[in-house]
Amino acid sequence: MAAQERPDEQVHSPEQAQLDFRQRLSYGDYLQTDVLLSAHRPITGAHDEHLFITVHHVSELWLGLIIRELGAAMALLSQGVTDTPLKMLSRVVRAQQQLTAAWEVLKTMTPADYLAFRGAFGEASGFQSAQYRMVEVLLGNRNPTLLRPHEHRPDLHGPLLAALHAPSVYDLTLRLLAARGLPIPPEVLERDFTQPPQENAAVLDAWLTVYRDPDRYWDLYELAEKLLDVEDNFRAWRFNHLTTVERTIGFKTGSGGTSGAGYLRRALGIVLFPELWQVRTAL
Template sequence: MTDHADAPQRAHTDFTEGFSYGSYLHLDTLLSAQHPLTDAHDERLFLLIHQVSELWLNLIVHELRAAMTLLDQGITDAPLKMLTRVVRAQEQLTQAWEVLKTMTPADYLQFRSAFGQASGFQSYQYRTVEFLLGNKNPVMLRPHAHRPDVHGPLAEVLAAPSLYDLTLRLLAARGLQVPEAVLHRDFTQPYTPNDEVLDAWLTVYRDTDRYWDLYELAEKLLDVEDNFRRWRFNHLTTVERTIGFKRGSGGTSGVGYLRQAVQIVLFPELWAVRTSL
């Protein structure tokens, strides 16, 4: 038999002094992180979906921070690739709800009471993403007051310019008229629409040849918000079909709270510019 170069027997098999696939990924730790509190069959599904979602959120935070660092330096090309990766990760997050929807209300009720007041509302990685994207609310720091290691970094993100704030600084640096009150606003508060900012974006969209990088960045920001809305909507429908209008485990109104969240607009002028063109 010919010993082909790609034959399985030629693969490396001795990992006594090097990384194997499992050791590099710390698979033993990763796969031992599921600790159901009940014997309910679907609790493992519930745990895994949320753990996997936290991993995707971790990547999104990583990419958003990197993109924002470069945007703060006036660089626009590399951030586009990073934001594209954010969009792809968001798609995976949204698809996770489809798997969770295979759990029926009866399935969920078998273990829901076991985890008490624990809720995705308390996810500090999700809150970091919201703050980075500009959905600021100081009240959202409260669930993390017991964790200084989490509360401190979250407070810093709350007080710092968002992705959209940095984008508006780019517009101003390119000579477009962005009010000083917008550029130097209180970043702990959510952004509010501004007519002068809309006019600046109209200039970009009416002369895309001149402002191509800003135009491309604007469209990428819309991709991010579009996917964020889809994630929220799928979250809403998943919760409604699982618990109806019961109060959420974390104390929110559940579906009512999620419906309000779906209405939030992160980059208002980028949506309004379509009507004004």
């Protein structure tokens, strides 16, 4: 005769879980997994196209979260709040790490694997990702030309254009410094936001004041370090993107018409928060 089931086994038995979802919200219903998975539509029979689409779908989801967290942090920074945005920016950093890790999965695709389906998607390219472009704009990489691929979609182009004309997360941070009595020049605070920020000696001096007295300016000091985390991870993502492209297609032209690896290598030189990097040397 089988041994009688012990009470703890009964409690932890899978039969104790909810098993009838005819009138209840299930996991799949809540997450709309049918809708999510229905968007996964390879257009060739190539084995690795499934991998390619999966990585880019997941990346778009992480980009959406980054946009949400950046936007919320910026809204609070514009009100002079610094503590809650730090948590949001920490979440941005963790999401960026997930984005960067995705390249490691894609690197398992060899050049022959990629060429088996590359020609099928024509001129489609990650260069045209509206969400990636929004992240860049919010972080301060401003170039109106890069918004043009979205002009045919007002629902995408409108928010991008609005963000282009609004302060970046770094602009809002510099406003906080000015509000705390640090001398940020008017031409910096009232600059043309459609253009990338220019290095400014007075801004560097203001950050030197913060970094030389972190106890007094602890919230600004911590915010600066968190912004450096964001840019550091952004650079890591760009570098992994470059190496993935180089090992997959070498120096061929990108599908979207850019020079491919050459364009990505040039992008590595973009600095989002210049004075926060310079302050290390100046201290």
